[in-house]
Structures are given as C-alpha cells and as structure tokens.
Amino acid sequence: MPSSLSLQLLRLRRPVVGLFFGLLGLVGLLLYGDYGLPWDEQLDRLNGIISLKYAALKLAPALARREPSFADIPDMRDNQDTDHGVIFQLPLLLLERAVGAEDARQVYLLRHLATFFTFLGGVYCFFRLATHRFRRWLLGLLGAALLVLTPRLFAEAFYNYKDLVFLAFFVTSVYTLLRLLRRPTWRAVLWHAAATGAAIDVRTMGVLLLGLTLGFAGLEMAYRPTLRRRFMNLLPLYLGSTALVVVLGWPYLWENPVGHFLEAFQSFSRYRSDMTVQYWGRQLSVRQLPWHYAPVWLLITTPPVYCLLFGVGTATVLGAAWRRPRAWLRTRSGRQDLLFAAWFFGPLLAVVVLQSVMYDGWRHLYFIYPAFLLLALRGVQVAWRGWRTAGPGGWRQRLGGGLLLLLAVGTAHTAGRMVREHPYQNLYFSGLSGQQAERLFERDYWGLAGRQGLEWILAHDVRPQVRVGTDARTGLVLHNNSLLLPPAARNRLVLTSADQAQYFLTVYRWHPQPYPASYGREVHCIRVEGIKILSVFQRP
Incomplete structure (x- = not known):
C-alpha cells in the first residue's frame, strides 16, 4: 500500500x-x-x-x-x-x-x-x-x-x-x-x-x-x-x-x-x-x-x-x-x-x-x-538512496548528502548565471575565466551580438543614414541582425565595406586578436563574464 x-x-x-x-x-x-x-x-x-x-x-x-x-x-x-x-x-x-x-x-x-x-x-x-x-x-x-x-x-x-x-x-x-x-x-x-x-x-x-x-x-x-x-x-x-x-x-x-x-x-x-x-x-x-x-x-x-x-x-x-x-x-x-x-x-x-x-x-x-x-539522474538516485537509507553518520549518507547539496548549490548558481548573462547564455563556459575562454575557444560563433551592436550605433548616431561595415567573412552578421531592427531603424542603416564605413563592428569570429588602431576608436563593446564578444569602432 x-x-x-x-x-x-x-x-x-x-x-x-x-x-x-x-x-x-x-x-x-x-x-x-x-x-x-x-x-x-x-x-x-x-x-x-x-x-x-x-x-x-x-x-x-x-x-x-x-x-x-x-x-x-x-x-x-x-x-x-x-x-x-x-x-x-x-x-x-x-x-x-x-x-x-x-x-x-x-x-x-x-x-x-x-x-x-x-x-x-x-x-x-x-x-x-x-x-x-x-x-x-x-x-x-x-x-x-x-x-x-x-x-x-x-x-x-x-x-x-x-x-x-x-x-x-x-x-x-x-x-x-x-x-x-x-x-x-x-x-x-x-x-x-x-x-x-x-x-x-x-x-x-x-x-x-x-x-x-x-x-x-x-x-x-x-x-x-x-x-x-x-x-x-x-x-x-x-x-x-x-x-x-x-x-x-x-x-x-x-x-x-x-x-x-x-x-x-x-x-x-x-x-x-x-x-x-x-x-x-x-x-x-x-x-x-x-x-x-x-x-x-x-x-x-x-x-x-x-x-x-x-x-x-x-x-x-x-x-x-x-x-x-x-x-x-x-x-x-x-x-x-x-x-x-x-x-x-x-x-x-x-x-x-x-x-x-x-x-x-x-x-x-x-x-x-x-x-x-x-545517466546523471541515475547518479541523483544513488545519492538520494545513500542519504536516506544509510546509517546515520555513515560514509554513504555523508556522500549522498554532499552530492545532493552540490546539486542544489550548482543548479542555483547556474540559474543565477543564466539570468546575469541574458541574452548571451550561449557564451557559458564552466571552469574557465573570461580571459581563458576568450583566448582558447570560440566566442559568439552565432554572431548574435551583432544585433545589440547595431542598436547601439543607431541609438547614439542621429544622422539619417549611418554606414556600418565589418570583416569581409562576417558580413552576414550585419545583414541578418539588421532584419530584427524596426523598419524605421533598418532604413537608416547602410551596410557597406569596412573601408567605406563610419563604424566598424566585429564579433571576433576568425579574428580573435585585438584590432589595430587603424580601425579607429573603440566606442562600444559587450562583455559576458569577462569575455569580449563584440566591439564597435568609430572609423577615423
């Protein structure tokens, strides 16, 4: 029963x-x-x-x-x-x-x-x-x-x-x-x-x-x-x-x-x-x-x-x-x-x-x-059984209780990071500092940060037409993310080559190194947990 x-x-x-x-x-x-x-x-x-x-x-x-x-x-x-x-x-x-x-x-x-x-x-x-x-x-x-x-x-x-x-x-x-x-x-x-x-x-x-x-x-x-x-x-x-x-x-x-x-x-x-x-x-x-x-x-x-x-x-x-x-x-x-x-x-x-x-x-x-x-839930099941059925103070009970406590703390920490990193949860790395992740692995390989970069440029430059460019291989980042702008903002945006642009935007894909001073002055950047995923340079 x-x-x-x-x-x-x-x-x-x-x-x-x-x-x-x-x-x-x-x-x-x-x-x-x-x-x-x-x-x-x-x-x-x-x-x-x-x-x-x-x-x-x-x-x-x-x-x-x-x-x-x-x-x-x-x-x-x-x-x-x-x-x-x-x-x-x-x-x-x-x-x-x-x-x-x-x-x-x-x-x-x-x-x-x-x-x-x-x-x-x-x-x-x-x-x-x-x-x-x-x-x-x-x-x-x-x-x-x-x-x-x-x-x-x-x-x-x-x-x-x-x-x-x-x-x-x-x-x-x-x-x-x-x-x-x-x-x-x-x-x-x-x-x-x-x-x-x-x-x-x-x-x-x-x-x-x-x-x-x-x-x-x-x-x-x-x-x-x-x-x-x-x-x-x-x-x-x-x-x-x-x-x-x-x-x-x-x-x-x-x-x-x-x-x-x-x-x-x-x-x-x-x-x-x-x-x-x-x-x-x-x-x-x-x-x-x-x-x-x-x-x-x-x-x-x-x-x-x-x-x-x-x-x-x-x-x-x-x-x-x-x-x-x-x-x-x-x-x-x-x-x-x-x-x-x-x-x-x-x-x-x-x-x-x-x-x-x-x-x-x-x-x-x-x-x-x-x-x-x-398979991880199988581990949770083992921890729960050890905590509930082992003798008081035994190693199985301590181990099971410790695993369950780690699960509670770990999931709460993960949830907090997801809120803090929104909308860039796709930049989550575990066990790596921002500098390590930035140096060793790819960053925003989806190119999502391009949207906020374009929104920042159009919000801070009041000219009726604003020319924006990027690396030749990442032009789709600008084109795709411009489609999510309201029509009025989209009409102000002119996508052009880097040498003709008033602003240069990069998401650091295929160019993880810093850009030289010839690209202009960095006027905006986005960092997620210390990882720089976007820069906007005002062209000289």
Missing part, C-alpha cells in the same frame, strides 16, 4: 507539473524577442521556401504560379541545402502566412517563439521519459529542470532550428520507443514511426533511431519470448511507416527517395567548406580536428555538478552490468539504462573514431545530451 506521503505527492503531480511548464511557457513569451539572428537562419528559411515551391508545383501548379513571389524563388536544382530536411521549416512558413507576418522582424521573432515552444515540447517528453524510467515524477521534473538550466541549450532553443529541434524530436522518439518496448501494439508502432521519421527529416543522423529500435526490440524478444511473434509482426510496419513519413515530409526525396536520401546522408562526410575554428588557442581546420574536440566542448560548456552526477550514474550502471550482466539485462531498468548509455556513448564514440567534421562546439551532438542527463 502506498504511504500517505506518496499519495499526497501523487495528488500534487498535476498542479506542480502544470505550473512548471506554464512558467516555462511564460518565460519563453517574455524572452523570445531578445535574441539576435544567427548565421544560418535566413538560409534555413530559404530552404523551406524552395521546398514549399517545389511541393506546390507538384500538388497544385496553377495555384503556385499565381503566387506573387513565385519567379523570385530559386528552383530545387539551385538549392545548396538539399541535405537538410524541411519537416520543421514548412509548418513555420504556413504559420507565418496564417498570422500575417510580413515584415522580416515579425517573421523571425515568430520563428524564434515557435522554435522555443518546440523545444518546450521536447522538455515535456523528456520529463515523461525520465518519469517512465525512474518511476518518480519528481525525479522526472528535476531532469526537465536540468535540461532547461543548461545555459547554452536554453539560449539556442530560441534560434537553433537544426540542433535543438533535432534534440526535441530525438528525445520524443526515444520516449515513443520506450512505450513501444513496454507494450508493443500497432498504435505504439505508428507513433514511434512518426516520431522517427520526423527526426530523420530534421537531421539524417536520426537514422540512429532505426538501429536503437531494432537492437532493443531484439533484446526485448530475447528476454520476453512471449512477445517475440508480436515484435516480428510489428517491426516491418515500423520500418515501412518510418520510410513513408521521411519521404512525405521531405519534398526533395519525392522524385528519387533512395538516391537523394543517400546523397543527403553522405554530404555530412564531405563538408563543403574548409572552415576554421578556434580550439585551445589555435585556428584549426574543421577537417583536421583532434579526437577530443567534442568531449572537451561538452565538458567546458556543461555545469560541473551535472558532469559529476553523470560520472556517478555511469559508474553505477557499469558496476551493475559488470557484476551480474545477465541478471542486469533481465530487468527492464537495466535494459533502459543500456539504451541510454548507447544513446550517449554511441554517437560520441562514432564522431571520435570516424573523425567526423564538426564546428561551432559540440552542437551537432546536442541530441545525446538528454541521455547524459538521464
């Missing part, structure tokens, strides 16, 4: 969970207008527009040709981003039309809001996933809070259409997978197929879900032989339905599904640009990064207490698997922990071994972070 405390907690679940996610939604509504426009946002939208034109020509050609902007939209054969699916971009375009967003500022702010609420949906699925694993809704809610209180991911949840949306879709797919493994029905298969197909249509890396599904369905058949026939009947339905969702949601695949998908999948091993990144104080080619690039970026941008609990949780899982592997796999919790370990370590090891092209930190691997947190 459940205790009275358990019953009281159960009654509190709905209002507490509703309040938590309601407050998160309110935070999104209050903050979505504060962030700048990153490098790829215009290109992502254009990719969706091209795909929408292509789909319209296939489904309703006469109606498509009556669209006023039809002739200005490139054809699919001229699209440089066919290797990116558009299952998220297409609904955003329809949303723009539905709400009547026409000016660029309205369009991109709307997209930021929609992106955040997509992330919020992923956080809710993560809450359900963690609750499903640990059978404690409070632990699930703690996991959701840790996901939100990860500074870089919180900031990027407003504007990173690729990696954060993929994270949300991937965690949703793993949740539908757990439901399928627990109770294999045709409804569960169709839900999981829809989630898997949508994830693949955001990033082709979503094919990992196929391997996880088949592999762990095989484990269920091995340890639950009574369900073997049912799984064997349902898996072909899963594969076929997933393929159908992938093709339907990605117009580029319609004419040649297999060939075009393989072409898109292989494109990630043949990255088009030989871009450089700042890593450990050196400018390195993205094609020649050391094996430790992704693990180091993960560690230096994740709150330290999360990493500590991840280590405790991973050691606990490894210990249980080592001592009695067969008995461990016979338990549902053991197989789920193995799934989370495969979700986290599999892609990370693949990137290290295959020396995959990466850039902008570890953002291409953000989708493994929920698995990282699930």
Whole structure:
C-alpha cells in the first residue's frame, strides 16, 4: 500500500507539473524577442521556401504560379541545402502566412517563439521519459529542470532550428520507443514511426533511431519470448511507416527517395567548406580536428555538478552490468539504462573514431545530451538512496548528502548565471575565466551580438543614414541582425565595406586578436563574464 506521503505527492503531480511548464511557457513569451539572428537562419528559411515551391508545383501548379513571389524563388536544382530536411521549416512558413507576418522582424521573432515552444515540447517528453524510467515524477521534473538550466541549450532553443529541434524530436522518439518496448501494439508502432521519421527529416543522423529500435526490440524478444511473434509482426510496419513519413515530409526525396536520401546522408562526410575554428588557442581546420574536440566542448560548456552526477550514474550502471550482466539485462531498468548509455556513448564514440567534421562546439551532438542527463539522474538516485537509507553518520549518507547539496548549490548558481548573462547564455563556459575562454575557444560563433551592436550605433548616431561595415567573412552578421531592427531603424542603416564605413563592428569570429588602431576608436563593446564578444569602432 502506498504511504500517505506518496499519495499526497501523487495528488500534487498535476498542479506542480502544470505550473512548471506554464512558467516555462511564460518565460519563453517574455524572452523570445531578445535574441539576435544567427548565421544560418535566413538560409534555413530559404530552404523551406524552395521546398514549399517545389511541393506546390507538384500538388497544385496553377495555384503556385499565381503566387506573387513565385519567379523570385530559386528552383530545387539551385538549392545548396538539399541535405537538410524541411519537416520543421514548412509548418513555420504556413504559420507565418496564417498570422500575417510580413515584415522580416515579425517573421523571425515568430520563428524564434515557435522554435522555443518546440523545444518546450521536447522538455515535456523528456520529463515523461525520465518519469517512465525512474518511476518518480519528481525525479522526472528535476531532469526537465536540468535540461532547461543548461545555459547554452536554453539560449539556442530560441534560434537553433537544426540542433535543438533535432534534440526535441530525438528525445520524443526515444520516449515513443520506450512505450513501444513496454507494450508493443500497432498504435505504439505508428507513433514511434512518426516520431522517427520526423527526426530523420530534421537531421539524417536520426537514422540512429532505426538501429536503437531494432537492437532493443531484439533484446526485448530475447528476454520476453512471449512477445517475440508480436515484435516480428510489428517491426516491418515500423520500418515501412518510418520510410513513408521521411519521404512525405521531405519534398526533395519525392522524385528519387533512395538516391537523394543517400546523397543527403553522405554530404555530412564531405563538408563543403574548409572552415576554421578556434580550439585551445589555435585556428584549426574543421577537417583536421583532434579526437577530443567534442568531449572537451561538452565538458567546458556543461555545469560541473551535472558532469559529476553523470560520472556517478555511469559508474553505477557499469558496476551493475559488470557484476551480474545477465541478471542486469533481465530487468527492464537495466535494459533502459543500456539504451541510454548507447544513446550517449554511441554517437560520441562514432564522431571520435570516424573523425567526423564538426564546428561551432559540440552542437551537432546536442541530441545525446538528454541521455547524459538521464545517466546523471541515475547518479541523483544513488545519492538520494545513500542519504536516506544509510546509517546515520555513515560514509554513504555523508556522500549522498554532499552530492545532493552540490546539486542544489550548482543548479542555483547556474540559474543565477543564466539570468546575469541574458541574452548571451550561449557564451557559458564552466571552469574557465573570461580571459581563458576568450583566448582558447570560440566566442559568439552565432554572431548574435551583432544585433545589440547595431542598436547601439543607431541609438547614439542621429544622422539619417549611418554606414556600418565589418570583416569581409562576417558580413552576414550585419545583414541578418539588421532584419530584427524596426523598419524605421533598418532604413537608416547602410551596410557597406569596412573601408567605406563610419563604424566598424566585429564579433571576433576568425579574428580573435585585438584590432589595430587603424580601425579607429573603440566606442562600444559587450562583455559576458569577462569575455569580449563584440566591439564597435568609430572609423577615423
């Protein structure tokens, strides 16, 4: 029989969970207008527009040709981003039309809001996933809070259409997978197929879900032989339905599904640009990064207490698997922990071994972070049990209590930094001073600070036309962020070359060194925790 405390907690679940996610939604509504426009946002939208034109020509050609902007939209054969699916971009375009967003500022702010609420949906699925694993809704809610209180991911949840949306879709797919493994029905298969197909249509890396599904369905058949026939009947339905969702949601695949998908999948091993990144104080080619690039970026941008609990949780899982592997796999919790370990370590090891092209930190691997947190929650569970069940004053109780205290202090400190650094939570570094981070690693690689730089210039220079320039390679920073200015301010801005400009603006990407005096007098800068991320120079 459940205790009275358990019953009281159960009654509190709905209002507490509703309040938590309601407050998160309110935070999104209050903050979505504060962030700048990153490098790829215009290109992502254009990719969706091209795909929408292509789909319209296939489904309703006469109606498509009556669209006023039809002739200005490139054809699919001229699209440089066919290797990116558009299952998220297409609904955003329809949303723009539905709400009547026409000016660029309205369009991109709307997209930021929609992106955040997509992330919020992923956080809710993560809450359900963690609750499903640990059978404690409070632990699930703690996991959701840790996901939100990860500074870089919180900031990027407003504007990173690729990696954060993929994270949300991937965690949703793993949740539908757990439901399928627990109770294999045709409804569960169709839900999981829809989630898997949508994830693949955001990033082709979503094919990992196929391997996880088949592999762990095989484990269920091995340890639950009574369900073997049912799984064997349902898996072909899963594969076929997933393929159908992938093709339907990605117009580029319609004419040649297999060939075009393989072409898109292989494109990630043949990255088009030989871009450089700042890593450990050196400018390195993205094609020649050391094996430790992704693990180091993960560690230096994740709150330290999360990493500590991840280590405790991973050691606990490894210990249980080592001592009695067969008995461990016979338990549902053991197989789920193995799934989370495969979700986290599999892609990370693949990137290290295959020396995959990466850039902008570890953002291409953000989708493994929920698995990282699930293993960290395993560490929280161990600490809680040690604190509650060990003898008074014993080392287990002291260790468990110490870990829980560190968790409370660490999350409070992280939340405080997120408030203090707003809207530049994407500049969060753990364990590094501002000077170290500025010297060793990339800063604002999204170029978001350009927005506040332009706003400062226009607020302090009253001339009707103001000429602003930047480095030749970072011109998009000015163009993109100018789109978020009100129309009147945007009309005053003249974007020009550095030698013709009255103001020179830099975000220090590809030029981490200080600028010489010939660039003029520095009249404005932005620092985040001691890291200089933007300078405005008044030209001589």
